[in-house]
Amino acid sequence: MIAKSLLIASIIFGALGATASPVQAATVNNALPVDTSAVTEDDGTTQTTDANKVATSNVTVDILSGILTLNAVPDFAFGSTMIGSSSKLVSNNVDTTDTDAPLGEDGSSEGVVKMIDSRTQTTKDGMATGPGFSLTASIGNLVHGTSELGAILTLSSMPLVDQNDQNVSINSAKDFKTTKGVLQSGGPAQQLINLQGGTYRAGVIRAHFSTPDSASLEVPNQTNTAPSNSVTKYNAVVTWTLNAAPVVK
Numbered sequence: 641m642i643a644k645s646l647l648i649a650s651i652i653f654g655a656l657g658a659t660a661s662p663v664q665a666a667t668v669n670n671a672l673p674v675d676t677s678a679v680t681e682d683d684g685t686t687q688t689t690d691a692n693k694v695a696t697s698n699v700t701v702d703i704l705s706g707i708l709t710l711n712a713v714p715d716f717a718f719g720s721t722m723i724g725s726s727s728k729l730v731s732n733n734v735d736t737t738d739t740d741a742p743l744g745e746d747g748s749s750e751g752v753v754k755m756i757d758s759r760t761q762t763t764k765d766g767m768a769t770g771p772g773f774s775l776t777a778s779i780g781n782l783v784h785g786t787s788e789l790g791a792i793l794t795l796s797s798m799p800l801v802d803q804n805d806q807n808v809s810i811n812s813a814k815d816f817k818t819t820k821g822v823l824q825s826g827g828p829a830q831q832l833i834n835l836q837g838g839t840y841r842a843g844v845i846r847a848h849f850s851t852p853d854s855a856s857l858e859v860p861n862q863t864n865t866a867p868s869n870s871v872t873k874y875n876a877v878v879t880w881t882l883n884a885a886p887v888v889k
Contacts, residue, residue: 644745644747645877647782647877647878648735704756712754715734724859724861729849729854729857734749752846752849754844774835778823778879791858793855798849800818801846802846808843819834829879
């Protein structure tokens with residue numbers, strides 16, 4: 641299973657500038673139609689009261705059984721930097737309105753990589769564990785139109801937790817984390833997760849990459865192919881690949 645997310649950075653070339661992201665707010669007012677009835681009081685005034693109105697809504701859910709899914713991958717926004725510099729993660733909200741580059745299709749602003757493993761095997765004490773899987777990630781070049789730059793995305797080692805933010809390891813003395821990944825543009829995919837069968841609780845498994853220390857982007861010294869005296873927004877696509885079996889140690 642493969643998913644693609646987006647990395648965005650504004651590269652400054654010989655100019656002093658500031659960038660800002662527009663914030664939009666919207667309000668939606670919804671009202672259910674309600675029957676009313678009029679009641680005349682002793683003093684002759686009329687009061688309107690709600691009648692017994694019944695409203696219905698829906699509950700929907702997808703039940704997974706016996707499969708492994710990649711449900712979410714994070715987008716990354718690194719603000720502004722320069723060639724020869726690095727930047728820590730600013731947010732997971734990417735603005736693609738002023739870009740001329742390939743876009744990741746699956747990234748989210750939640751800053752989380754999330755798997756659900758519904759393939760269960762039961763331990764002797766009745767615990768439902770997973771049979772194992774691995775996750776890799778790779779990154780392409782930073783692109784703006786015909787201009788491309790190489791980059792290095794570093795993903796820190798982050799705890800692997802369930803939906804209640806409890807570590808998924810069945811061994812309380814050994815918490816599981818992602819492996820630190822150093823992803824170079826055009827380089828080989830880096831393994832971030834490799835869980836062996838019977839060592840973790842089946843269900844939701846996720847890692848958060850949403851804080852400044854969880855990810856950083858370096859743009860090494862290289863030939864500048866963008867206009868001088870400019871602030872140019874570049875995108876790079878991160879490809880996440882989930883494999884249903886672990887890499888045997």
